[in-house]
Amino acid sequence: MDTLIHLSDLALIDLIRAGNDLAFKEIFKRYNRTLFAHAYNKLRDQEEAKDVVQDIFLKLWNYSQQADFAPLNLASYLHTAVRNRVFDTLSKSKHANDYLNSLQTFLDEGSERTDDRVRTHQLQEHIDRAILSLPSRMRLVFEMSRKEHLSHKEIAQQLNISDQTVTDQIKKALKILRSKLGILVYLLFIFSK
Known part of the structure; x- marks a missing residue:
């Protein structure tokens, strides 16, 4: 494994493509902390940051099995992938929050409307009885x-x-x-x- 430390990222990708799991572990060791720090810096949630990084490494494993996968700069490739995944996560989170907020607003307003209708109906009944x-x-x-x-x-x-x-x-x-x-x-x- 010590010999893998000195290999370039492209050489490690070639070894992964050949089925060398230790080469993948070496890439993981090289980039895991910096990718996690990058994701955590934007998300401010350890579990989400771990999920993002894990997903990026899973995709790296899958892509490295393809013959045409050969990024010129693996570090840049990984950081860009993390950044894009963070944006996707934040976007989905924002949409989910927007949806939940709109749902809560609808429920609150619906409840208020119902309460208003009930009160109005009760008041109208009192008025009608008084008029009668x-x-x-x-x-x-x-x-x-x-x-x-x-x-x-x-x-x-x-x-x-x-x-x-x-x-x-x-x-x-x-x-x-x-x-x-x-x-x-x-x-x-x-x-x-």
């Missing part, structure tokens, strides 16, 4: 104003009552609803007009 509890004539005037969006004058004409009666009925309805539902719902009614 109004005296029938007052409820009719109120619903014509708020649900059918008729003016006070249009309501008065349809019901054969005065504009002032319509205004009074709506004021009384809002006062009752405010006491039953609280100030926030009351404000919703006022601004819904």
